Amino acid sequence: MPVVLSVAYHSLDALQQLGDDLARQSLLPFRWLVVDNSPESAPLRADDLSGGGGGPPLELVAGREGDGFGAGCNRGFEHLARQGWGGWIWLLNPDTALPAGHELERLSETLAQLPPRALLGTAVRAASGELEPSGGWIDRGLDFRRRRVSEARLASAVGSAAASAAATAIPGGGAVQLDWLSGCSLLIRPSAHLPPARFDPAFPLYYEDMDLCLRLGAAGAPVLWWPALAVTHQRGAGSQTPSERRQRLSTLSYLRFLRRHRPGWVLALRNLRLLLMTLLRLPGRPKRSWATLVAMAEAMGPFPTASPAVPPRR
Structure with a gap:
């Protein structure tokens, strides 16, 4: 059984429901x-x-x-490593729910x-039942995140993967090979990677x-999405961060991702568009706009020294 790891920030109510x-569960996590x-x-x-x-x-x-989430996960990884844990870890957001009662058993x-060395993501559904974009593919060009998992793409991707033998045979259906997975519900075995897998602190939010996913995938790790198992996402019920700080940190992560x-x-082009939009909004939203400008300036500097090495693109 995996260890379930949840990173919390002002999310007591959501954690109680997840607990x-x-x-x-029919089988409890380790x-x-x-x-x-x-x-x-x-x-x-x-x-x-x-x-x-x-x-x-x-x-x-x-x-x-x-x-942030990545720093909290890394702290949990290190804590488990010191205790000698080398098994699977299921990253679950505080605001997720396990409605079926047998998710751990499956x-x-x-x-x-x-x-x-695989990374395994599950389907994530909103409370309404709609499939959330919990994984996808990276495309060339400006709209690099346009292909995310959806009901229509799921059917197409599963059929295509099965026809090409790219799906992994696991109970309940095949796992689709993707480029990235959401950390909302993600399974990983950090000790199986060399060096042990860690999130990069350069991405605070x-x-x-x-x-x-892109770093480990470039190093040969399978990045798989398993739609046969789903968790429910209680959007808005998890961690809460003040808006200006959230704006600065999320913008910084976004621009550093583009750089890498x-x-x-x-x-x-993305920088130029962001700058123009921010200047237009500055009179009406000065605090959030200023937070964006600060993040843009910070993103131009070097990556933090603790950032891991990035494999060359294949």
Whole structure:
């Protein structure tokens, strides 16, 4: 069974609901590890998450106030590595739900048949049942994220993959080969990679999951999406970040992603478009616009020294 890892920031209510879902599973995870990225402003307590008991073993790890998803995951990875854990880790957002009650049991069968270096994403559905874009392909040109998983593309991709023998045979259906997966529901075995897989701290908010998939994929790791298993995303019920800070960090991640993974002309045109839109909005939204301009200036500087090496594009 995998360890379930959730990174939390002011998300107690959502975590309590996820804890209830984990306790109802037909097979419990090995452990539920929660990294608290608000240890000063809203510290979590084990009693608040354990409910009435009967759930998986719970362990809280104090993160750093205001850290993002990738930094929290890395802290959890390091914590588990120090304890000698070399198995699978299921990254689950606090605002996800496991409605069927047997998701862990199905995963245990699936993970036994996967290559250890694989990354496996599940389908993510909104509360309405609509499939969310939890994975996709990277295309050339400006609109590089236009091909995301959808109901129509799912049927086409699964059929095409099966016909070309590109689907991986796992219980409940084939896994589709993608370029990137969402960290909302992602399984990874960090110790199977050399060096051990970690998120890049250069991406403080968003794009850290895409960057990880592209880096590991370039090094030969299979990046697979398994639509036969789905989690529900309670959008808006998870971590909450002040808007100006969110704007600065998300813009910084976006521009650094373009620098690393897209051609220079795409970066230049996207920068120009972002600058023009920001200047137009400056009179009506000065704080958010200023946060964008600060991020654009910061993105022009060097990547943080802790950033991992990036394999050459194939």
